[in-house]
Amino acid sequence: MVIILHPGTDKDTAERVIDKVKKLGFTPHPIYGVINTVIAVIGDRTQEAMEALEAMPGVDRVVPILRPYKLAGREVKPEKSVITLPNGVEMGGRTVGVIAGPCAVESREQFLETAGYVKQAGAQVLRGFIYKARTSPHDFQGVRDEGIQLLREARELTGMPLITEILDTRDVEKLHDVVDLFQIGARNMQNYALLTEVGLSDRPVVLKRGLSATIDDLLKAAEYILVGGNQQVMLCERGIRTFETQTRNTLDISAVPVLQRYTHLPVLVDPSHAGGHDWLVPALSKAAIAAGADGLIIETHPDPEHAMVDGAQSLTPEGFKELMGQLPAFAYAAGRTM
Amino acid sequence: MVIILHPGTDKDTAERVIDKVKKLGFTPHPIYGVINTVIAVIGDRTQEAMEALEAMPGVDRVVPILRPYKLAGREVKPEKSVITLPNGVEMGGRTVGVIAGPCAVESREQFLETAGYVKQAGAQVLRGFIYKARTSPHDFQGVRDEGIQLLREARELTGMPLITEILDTRDVEKLHDVVDLFQIGARNMQNYALLTEVGLSDRPVVLKRGLSATIDDLLKAAEYILVGGNQQVMLCERGIRTFETQTRNTLDISAVPVLQRYTHLPVLVDPSHAGGHDWLVPALSKAAIAAGADGLIIETHPDPEHAMVDGAQSLTPEGFKELMGQLPAFAYAAGRTM
Amino acid sequence: MVIILHPGTDKDTAERVIDKVKKLGFTPHPIYGVINTVIAVIGDRTQEAMEALEAMPGVDRVVPILRPYKLAGREVKPEKSVITLPNGVEMGGRTVGVIAGPCAVESREQFLETAGYVKQAGAQVLRGFIYKARTSPHDFQGVRDEGIQLLREARELTGMPLITEILDTRDVEKLHDVVDLFQIGARNMQNYALLTEVGLSDRPVVLKRGLSATIDDLLKAAEYILVGGNQQVMLCERGIRTFETQTRNTLDISAVPVLQRYTHLPVLVDPSHAGGHDWLVPALSKAAIAAGADGLIIETHPDPEHAMVDGAQSLTPEGFKELMGQLPAFAYAAGRTM
């Protein structure tokens, strides 16, 4: 880390900071300038050490040097992580993968119909959410435990790996044998109890970026899972909150190349939640692949007008099939297969 | 709600939307303009109805009319809610209340010393956090269960009501008899499983606004607690995430009068997390009271330089006492006592 | 517009609002609900009328219905505007156009060398900025008027249309015969005096989106130019300001399909300023084309390490050529040529 002192800090105050650095077990390298004094510190930083130093008189700022993700970073593992799903599909490999399904499981008919056309159109993973994280308690909360049997049925029928969102630490055990992948949604990205729990699981996890989480926060949240031993983590950019109101969120497309540079974990994009309108999904899906995403999560519904959640951003079966036909050209241009 | 159709939408498409409104059980009032058609809808909206209509061809936007917080809103309960703590202190009444303590419980000495001077300086509630929600798993996570006994001791010794942050649904039962108030932190504001769990508890809850939560989101999160039966909810503004980097977060001071207008729940401000620097705490505390806050949450530490968490934003014992001496003048100016 | 009254507004207050609507020359359609009253208003809104109504007692909100861009909107001109440059190149047509050059003109050697390889690699327009809008007055402000002769020379030598940024109303006349296109930069997007001045010019204008401008603001700024008679306006997304710090700005990729839907004006993307790092430019350029952009503005420098401005985001000559070779595959996938 680098400690920057206030202009005009006297020598005694500076000495106290230097002593503190030593006490914390680091080697200080003070550099005295005409206006400012700077103390470079060799040794791995910890958040505590940085905060302790920041609290000292004379200290203006403490600048971290090392990126703080020890397990998610490319420094520890330069080659890309590839996650192999039960059906042999690889996420993070050469092929761009597609996770698709309705926003929420509503009924047997709706879910099985979707599973059918989603598989036929070439999606690799089926999305089936039975607990819905809704902003208001007065909104539809999902079919909840009543949907568990239905998930089993769809999984058997299609042979597709199934992903569901979990909201409670107690869901991890309950759904372990029902689904193949867990999703931790944007609102729970910093639900550390939940992250810790899935970190102990052997199920792959899709971790979505929080609405106001920086890329750094997302990687640190992933650390919570990795540190528990679960290495099968995929990150998903799904739009951040900005002042723009024409779209539900602002898809941070740059997060794709930034994440590809700094982490070995596969990077997905959810164009449906990012845009919030069905007519935006094709453009954002294509952009995501062009920017280097390893996969997409797309919402589709047999009858969006009658969807119980997020109908406005769900593709019709026709819309989904059409998009699935257009995407390969972009994947090829990006040097991928699909 | 008001449904706005795209300019030039033909009559048949408009008719389909009107039919749908009827099917959903509402009364449509279509108004045909030269360019746009608008359909006003009488009847209480639901999120599902709005989303279903938004997904229809021809529909440009659906604008909600009623504010969606049924239990937190002033419409249902015009008079202010006052929450009485075990020591008789009222939050939301005429007196501005102060919750104070260290960011984290570190040791017996540190915590009891803080409890002592915090009480003497006039704080009403003691802050004692044993589980810390940290951005990185490599950072100090709190003394955790080992701190439980210490919380009991401090509570008995000082006779002050004690507040602690909970991170897991399983904490609610475990800590019920140990503390007087629960805090749900910013990162868990939309952890609906946790909100639901404290909604079934009889302990007052301080709910902090998420970093990117709108005021509307905060009120909807409060609904999750209220709907369970727990009416003792206090809201806390603690800074939102913006592009400004000179402060840790941006204190949204306007949230105070906005919340006071729309909800009957008490409104607190946390100037420590909002600013992130000890030297900002006094100005922000005074501003909060001037803007009409019902209380403050302030971090203080016997020795901020040696604090394990957030030392840079913790007031020294002297700083805390000095501030507590300055605040009453602002409270009086605002027509409050302190 | 739709006027939403506060819950519980009495009839007299509602009547006063209705009267006011009539006085403003509109037809009111009041709809009385159990809780709220809503007044739908037929007739073209003006900002003044909306503000006047919003200021009345009893009024909670006024929701506009018509989009307020009368000249930029697809409603007035459904077909796409194509702008033909002096060399016959069309912006907004089937071909994706590229504007390229250094961030700043520094010297004769640097500028002519860049012009040479930029043309050879297939760019259609040469970027040559002699006035630099810099955040600090202590930074390099461009070669300024001394560069005028150099612009003429490069334009003659290469035969390429030349674009330069103008900062002052007095620049419009001064540079009219020197360049082919004007750029109005992000910081001047709401410099209405400047917009008005270029609105009277016959030169095409590239208008960049401000750092915190909504898409709506950008379209309204374009109206200032269009209303003066100049129809040759291109819009450029170049990143907005968010809390994310890994990139210079956050490229709002969704702005491309949103603008393509609502306006007939050509839509460009500047991946260099959006990302702020050379290694991000390829991914963002490809994403922009995949999302439907009509053109790109790319910074390149013969020797980025010695660039006086923005070297970190400038492509080397090799990097630029390589990228120009990769882009056509994405253009074809998007149904465009290049």
Place this chain on the structure above:
Amino acid sequence: MVIILHPGTDKDTAERVIDKVKKLGFTPHPIYGVINTVIAVIGDRTQEAMEALEAMPGVDRVVPILRPYKLAGREVKPEKSVITLPNGVEMGGRTVGVIAGPCAVESREQFLETAGYVKQAGAQVLRGFIYKARTSPHDFQGVRDEGIQLLREARELTGMPLITEILDTRDVEKLHDVVDLFQIGARNMQNYALLTEVGLSDRPVVLKRGLSATIDDLLKAAEYILVGGNQQVMLCERGIRTFETQTRNTLDISAVPVLQRYTHLPVLVDPSHAGGHDWLVPALSKAAIAAGADGLIIETHPDPEHAMVDGAQSLTPEGFKELMGQLPAFAYAAGRTM
């Protein structure tokens, strides 16, 4: 500055960066860690040097040490700047000053009536805007040059110093003898041509913070004026753009203590534009004074319902007088007079 190299950068690459530092005229202090190399650089930084180094292979980031505002900073001038207006009123001194008036000059009656009650209620400066910076060209643009005579009349009649907003470099000369202070609005905060022009004037300038300008940007914009020789600059916080929609903008109250710490220039707050609703103005005004603001800019109109601009945020004459009666208690609490 401190240059942080990528982990694993080889020695040759590091040497090239060190050589470059020397060529730029600085003294490099390389510190070699196990993972990262850091190069501390003594000597005053320039933006160009930083950008040149950032563009080099091996460089991850360049961190500035010195704050870049040479003339606005407390380092150069530790004591507060006090600006004395023609009527002897001091801005930046012990007294909290109030600038008040309508958002726009509309007519002789409206303006003179406002001037009358504003003076009587104790405001020190009269706000009279004749050119309005409006988001859309179809909105009311102000009475423009026809208002000049009216400004003269109000100034003579009341004896109050008068402030007006200027939008064009050509306005500086035109209005020099008509008004006492110039305002540069939020949208023009980075209109460098305009900043440069008022920098050559002898009129005090109120510079408003842009909607997405950081505090740092604001101070750098002030440098443009100071560098021209005009030292009479006041800064005004007026709300920044965030995702929150309940208020027009988000008042960044922390900007007040941050600016008071880093600059000697007087700091004002505009609660009217920040909040956008008349009912928010009192709370925000009080908070601003409590946080340490040197003055306020408040909008008021004899008849807000009939205001041509921003009626919803304008106080009535009664509202204004009432607020002026409440503010002194907060000023006294803050150790100021009023």
